[in-house]
Amino acid sequence: GAVVSQHPSWVICKSGTSVKIECRSLDFQATTMFWYRQFPKQSLMLMATSNEGSKATYEQGVEKDKFLINHASLTLSTLTVTSAHPEDSSFYICSALPDRHLATNEKLFFGSGTQLSVL
C-alpha cells in the first residue's frame, strides 16, 4: 500500500524558535498534500492544502506567516512553525493524495504525525 513518511515523530523546542516538519510520499507522487492539527482528544482540523508548484491554500483562521508550507517536489511537503510559542504545541498530521488517485479510488494516505511541544 501507499506509504507517507512524516518526520520528526516528536520535537521539543524553545519558545521563539522555528520547527520544520517533513511529509514524504515514499512510493507515489502527490501534487496535493494536506496538513492537519489535532489537539488532545479532539478531531483533526485542516490547516492548509499544499500544492506542488504553487502557493498553499490556508483555511480560515490559520496564520500563513506562522505556518509556512513548501511543496518543493511531487513527493515532499514541509510545514515550518515559525517563532513557535506554547500555544502552538499540538499534534500535526500530513496526508497525501496520490496523483493517480483514480487508480487508488481517491483515498488519502496519512503520515504518522508529529507531536510538537514548545517550552
Place this chain on the structure above:
Amino acid sequence: AQTVTQSQPEMSVQEAETVTLSCTYDTSESNYYLFWYKQPPSRQMILVIRQEAYKQQNATENRFSVNFQKAAKSFSLKISDSQLGDTAMYFCAFMKRPLRMDSSYKLIFGSGTRLLVRP
C-alpha cells in the same frame, strides 16, 4: 459548507458483541465520498471503510459495514464481533468529489467517537 456530526463522544462494547457508531452530515453536494477512519493510541490514521455517494449498496469490509442513508444524510458504522484491537477513536469524514482534476480534495472530519472494547 459541509459539516460532519458524531453525537456519541464515547461508546463501550463487550468483546465479540456488535456496536454501531453514528454519523450525520450536511451538504448540498451530490457527488461525494464518506469515510470511517480509526485512530488507535499510536495516533496513526487508518482507513476503515469508504462509501461513494452514488452507490446505493452499503460498503462492507470484513467485520465492518456501513448503513448509508443518503436522503437522511446518515452514515453509521457497524462493527461486528468486536475485538480488543478495535479500541480506538473513530472519525467519520466527508470529501466532496471535485469536478475538475485540479480541485482540492478536502477531507472534513467529525468530532470522533471513542470506542472501548471490554474483555
